[in-house]
Amino acid sequence: MEILLGEPFHLPRVGDDVFRKLMRDVRLEYDKQKRVFRTTPQTDLYQLATLLSETLKEPVTYAVKCFLCGSNAGCSTCEHSSVCDRLIVSQNCICESCLNKEDAYALYCMRAAEVSL
Amino acid sequence: MYAERFRPKNPSMMVGNEESRIGFLNWLKNWRKGSKPALLVGPPGTGKTTLVYAAAESLGYVVLEFNASDTRTKERLSSALLPSTHSLSVLGERLLVFLDEVDGLYARQDYGGLEFIQGFIEKSNLPVVLAANVEEDERIRKLLPKCEVFAFKRVPPRLMYLYLQNLVKKEELKVSTETLRKVVEKAAGDMRAALNSLQAVLASPSSEVIEATRNKMVSLRDALNTLFNSTDRDEAKRALDACDTDISDKIRAIFSSLVNSRLDSSNLIMALEALSAADELAARIKRTQEWRQLRYFNSMLAYSIFDSIPRGSVRFSQDMYPWSVQLRIWNDSRVLRSIGRKLGGMLHTSSKEALLIHLPYLARVLNLLGKDEAQRILKGFTYDESELRVLNKEILRFSK
Numbered sequence: 001m002e003i004l005l006g007e008p009f010h011l012p013r014v015g016d017d018v019f020r021k022l023m024r025d026v027r028l029e030y031d032k033q034k035r036v037f038r039t040t041p042q043t044d045l046y047q048l049a050t051l052l053s054e055t056l057k058e059p060v061t062y063a064v065k066c067f068l069c070g071s072n073a074g075c076s077t078c079e080h081s082s083v084c085d086r087l088i089v090s091q092n093c094i095c096e097s098c099l100n101k102e103d104a105y106a107l108y109c110m111r112a113a114e115v116s117l
Numbered sequence: 118m119y120a121e122r123f124r125p126k127n128p129s130m131m132v133g134n135e136e137s138r139i140g141f142l143n144w145l146k147n148w149r150k151g152s153k154p155a156l157l158v159g160p161p162g163t164g165k166t167t168l169v170y171a172a173a174e175s176l177g178y179v180v181l182e183f184n185a186s187d188t189r190t191k192e193r194l195s196s197a198l199l200p201s202t203h204s205l206s207v208l209g210e211r212l213l214v215f216l217d218e219v220d221g222l223y224a225r226q227d228y229g230g231l232e233f234i235q236g237f238i239e240k241s242n243l244p245v246v247l248a249a250n251v252e253e254d255e256r257i258r259k260l261l262p263k264c265e266v267f268a269f270k271r272v273p274p275r276l277m278y279l280y281l282q283n284l285v286k287k288e289e290l291k292v293s294t295e296t297l298r299k300v301v302e303k304a305a306g307d308m309r310a311a312l313n314s315l316q317a318v319l320a321s322p323s324s325e326v327i328e329a330t331r332n333k334m335v336s337l338r339d340a341l342n343t344l345f346n347s348t349d350r351d352e353a354k355r356a357l358d359a360c361d362t363d364i365s366d367k368i369r370a371i372f373s374s375l376v377n378s379r380l381d382s383s384n385l386i387m388a389l390e391a392l393s394a395a396d397e398l399a400a401r402i403k404r405t406q407e408w409r410q411l412r413y414f415n416s417m418l419a420y421s422i423f424d425s426i427p428r429g430s431v432r433f434s435q436d437m438y439p440w441s442v443q444l445r446i447w448n449d450s451r452v453l454r455s456i457g458r459k460l461g462g463m464l465h466t467s468s469k470e471a472l473l474i475h476l477p478y479l480a481r482v483l484n485l486l487g488k489d490e491a492q493r494i495l496k497g498f499t500y501d502e503s504e505l506r507v508l509n510k511e512i513l514r515f516s517k
Contacts, residue, residue, distance in 0.1 A: 006136065040136065040268075041137045041268040041270060042266065042268040046338070046342070046432055046433060047434070050432060064273065067135055067276075073275070078275060079298070080274035080275055080278070080301065080302065083274055083301075083302045083305070084273060084275075085271075088270055088306070088339065089133075089270055089271050089272065089273040089274075090133045090137075090163075090270040090271070090272065090273060091135070091136060091270075092133075092135050092136075092273075092276075093273040093275050093276055094275055094276060094279060099275065099279060104279055105280065105282070105283035108132065108276075109130050110129075112129035112130075112131075112135060112138070112139075115135070115139055116128065116129060116139045116142050
C-alpha cells in the first residue's frame with residue numbers, strides 16, 4: 001500500500017483498537033463524513049507503517065506530492081532518493097517537470113503565498 | 118554568515134513544511150486574547166525561528182525574543198516579560214513573545230524558568246510562540262496540551278536544491294551543479310547547515326563539502342532509529358552523542374523499543390543484558406555525581422546494543438509494554454480492580470495488596486489443584502461472570 005503524504009486515503013475496517021491507536025498515538029487525521037484518513041505533519045510515520053503493515057499484512061510505503069502541481073513527486077526517480085528519508089522529511093516536494101521550469105522557485109513562492117491567504 | 122544574510126524575509130519565500138507554515142500564519146492572523154500559545158517543534162535548520170520573524174514582519178509584530186544564550190531564570194524572565202503582559206504594544210507596534218529553544222532550559226542555570234513559562238503562557242495578553250527541537254523531552258511534554266502544536270520536519274533535498282539553485286543564480290555565485298548537490302546531500306534536511314556549507318565551499322573551492330557546519334542535535338526517535346538500523350557502529354554512537362536527552366530517558370526508550378520488537382529470545386536477552394549494564398553505569402554516575410563518566414555511557418550503550426541485535430529488527434517505540442499487554446491491561450483493569458476489592462474485603466487488606474500479593478498465590482494454588490477443583494472453589498466466591506473469566510485467565514497463565 002502506498003500512502004501519498006498529506007492526501008486523503010481509504011483503509012479497510014481495522015477494528016476499534018487499531019483505530020484508537022491510529023488516532024491517539026499515530027496522530028492520523030480522520031474525516032468522519034468522507035470516511036478518509038490523512039497524514040499531517042504531526043503523524044508518526046514510523047508507527048503508522050508498522051501498525052498498518054501488521055494489520056493489513058502488506059508493506060506500507062510513502063510518497064510525497066508536488067507542492068506546485070499536486071501530482072506524485074516521483075520519489076523512485078528522484079536524484080536525491082538515496083539521501084532522502086521520507087519518514088522524516090516534510091510532506092510536500094516538487095516533481096521533476098516543475099523543478100525544470102525556468103522560474104520554479106518563483107512559482108513555488110507564489111503557490112505558498114496563494115495557499116496561505 | 119550566509120545563514121543570516123539569506124534568511125527569507127517572507128514566509129512564502131521559505132521551502133518545506135508548507136502545512137505547518139500555513140497553520141502558524143493562520144494562528145497568528147487569528148490570534149485573540151485567550152488563544153493558546155504556539156509551539157513549533159522540529160529539528161534545527163527547518164525554519165522555526167525564520168518563520169516566526171518572517172510572519173511577525175509580514176503581519177506587523179515586533180518580536181521580543183529569549184533564546185538559549187540568555188539566562189532564563191524565573192527572576193530574569195519575570196522582570197522582562199511581566200511588564201509586557203500589561204501593554205499590548207510598544208510605540209504602536211504589536212508585540213510577540215518568542216521563547217526559542219525551550220527544551221534547552223536547564224534545571225540549574227535557568228532555575229524556575231520552565232515553571233514561570235508554564236504560568237506565563239496561560240495569562241499572557243500577547244501572542245506567545247515557543248520553539249523546541251525535540252518533542253520527546255519531558256519539559257516539552259508538559260507544554261504540549263497547553264499549546265497549539267506545529268510540527269516541523271527536515272526539508273526534502275529537492276526543495277533545498279531548488280532554494281540554493283535560485284540563490285546561486287540570483288547572487289551569480291560560481292558553484293557547479295555537482296557541488297550544489299553534494300551540499301544538499303551533506304546537509305541532511307538542515308537548511309542552515311546547507312547555507313553554511315555553501316559559504317564554506319565558496320570561500321575555499323578546493324575544499325571538500327563538509328557535513329553540517331553546526332552541531333546537529335537529533336531527536337531521541339531519530340537517534341534510536343539510527344542506532345537500531347545503521348550498519349556502522351560509529352554512526353550509531355554518533356547518533357546517541359547528538360541526542361541531548363536525559364540518560365534515563367534513553368534507557369527507558371531503548372527498553373520500550375526492544376520489548377515491543379519481534380526479536381527472538383536469544384537476541385532480546387543479549388540486548389536487555391547490555392541495556393541493564395548501561396543502566397547500572399547510569400545509576401552509578403547519578404549516585405556518585407561523577408559526570409565525567411558520561412562520555413563512556415553513550416559508547417557503552419551504542420556498541421553493546423549495536424552488537425546484540427540484527428540490523429533493522431527494532432524500531433523506536435515509546436510504549437512501555439507491548440500492544441498485546443496494553444490491550445489486556447486496558448480491557449481487564451476495570452474487572453481486576455473489582456476482583457481486588459472483593460478479595461481485599463475477604464482478606465482484610467487493601468485491594469492493591471490483594472491484587473499484587475495475594476491474587477498471584479491464589480491463581481497459582483488454583484492452577485495446581487486442577488480445573489474442576491478450581492471451579493468448585495471459585496463458585497464459593499461472589500464473583501460475576503466477567504470476573505470469573507479474568508480469574509480463569511490468570512489461573513491459565515500459570516500453566517503456560
